[in-house]
Amino acid sequence: MNFFRLLGDLSHLASIFILLHKIQTTRSCRGISFKTQVLYVVVFVTRYLDLLTFQFHSIYNTVMKLFFIGSSIYILYLMRVRFRPTNDPSIDTFRIEYLLGPCAVLSLIFNYGYTWLEIPWSFSIFLESVAILPQLFMLQRTGEAETITTHYIAALGAYRALYIPNWIFRYFTEDNGVDAIAVVAGIVQTALYVDFGWIYFTKVLQGQKFELPA
């Protein structure tokens, strides 16, 4: 564990707490893509199948995995049951089958072994890299967002960005090579946040509302 990865994981945790806070305090899931949240559940469940093997890494690792699975399912419950009337599917129109299909194909081509752990793991890495797209697409359609929602997306972007220096650090301090699948997918994922990040830094952090140019 190094500084960048710890900070990245904490940023990931923070993003989930920001999202929960947004839904609970506004009593609304307006502006949040249900499809992106469904994809995150799929990502966590397929990636953390190794929990079932009880191959223990650390308490940190196990607790975080359980938290990510549990909180992502809880968010679906909040959106679909508790605050269902505030969820507007008519603007959440990204076709997620166009993400799921190619990720499934990629995971069959690029993986670290044809096993029931490695193929879902690889699939989850590819899927995570594009899981934010329905959310960004929704933002694009509405052209604006509540400030708290932009903090949520920014925390997710920071988490991804921090994993890159983590890999560089690990490359130079450890002697076991590069996780090419995670690194390539991670760079793609981080790149998807660049546009958003620019507006976040130049508008939201300067105290303005998040609005896309017409």
Added chain:
Amino acid sequence: TGAGRKKDEL
């Protein structure tokens, strides 16, 4: 171990 998946990452 060689290049490959980092099983300790989340």
